[in-house]
Amino acid sequence: MNTRIIALLAVHNRCELTLKSLENLFEQDGNGTLFDLTAIVVDDGSTDGTSAAIANKFPQVRLVRGDGSLFWCGGMCRAYEESADLKTDFYLLLNDDTFVYSDAIQRVLEAYKEKYTVKDAGHIIVGSTCAPSTKELTYGGSERVSNWHPFRYNLVEPKDVVQPCDTFNGNFVLIPKLVIEKIGFLDSHYTHRIGDTDYGLTASEAGCKLWVTPGFIGECSKNSPKINWDSAVLSFSNRVKMLDSVKGMPVRESRRFYKKHGGVFWPLFWIMPMIRGLFFPTRYS
Secondary structure, three states, rough: OOEEEEEEEEEEOOOOHHHHHHHHHHHHOOOOOOOOEEEEEEEEEEOOOHHHHHHHOOOOOOEEEEEOOOOOHHHHHHHHHHHHOOOEEEEEOOOOOEEEOOOOOHHHHHHHHHOOOOOOOEEEEEEEEEEOOOOEEEEEEEEEEOOOOOOOOOOOOOOOOOEEEEEEEEEEEEEEEEHHHHHOOOOOOOOOHHHHHHHHHHHHHOOOEEEEEEEEEEEEOOHHHHHHHOOOOOOOOHHHHHHHHOOOOOOOHHHHHHHOOHHHHHHHHHHHHHHHHHHOOOOOO
């Protein structure tokens, strides 16, 4: 029996990008021979014809429509719920602005097989992406770089060997069903941000191993930092408003995150980014 993989995507008003991402996904080497690929896409209230375009071009996709309130983490949780009646060996987290190379899935499966043992099947495999023009690292696995600060991470630059990491961006991540049976799926308390980083840390703390594949698995442009809530281009009042927004640093959600992973000093780690962002905003280049 072929390895079974369910790809999960949450999309909103990026029709052209979504279609390109799905096209690359279904053109994977080995699909139907080495593995069988299913995709579940949650279209969270798109108004640009995304759902109709997906249904027309990719009838094999299981399409779920949201009302615009799910965002990324909520949409991914909804996609996972939709998979309940399907049998699978792996789940693949995929962003719709990530354009994978034709051997991407084959390579993450190879990395998994390299680390798999009968006694230890709890391995999450993270694919790194690069910028289309510069080929510089944009998203992937991150490693902790401070012994005292639990939230200081650097992206792991992919090499020609599998490397460990501590958490990840959810652009392209292969998660065995065995891991989800152990620790569950993404935390539904998060709406948009934090959910992928939280899951990586939760998996690490539960004894699962996280690995970065050799080389890049695809391309994804870096999001513009100028829209961040802590940007100096925003007025103080606008930074206050954006702080607790879905795409900012929502107070309740960020409190949950820092309390879960910050140890005894979590209140300090939680409050300092807010103070810094409000009173000493970042001047992005």
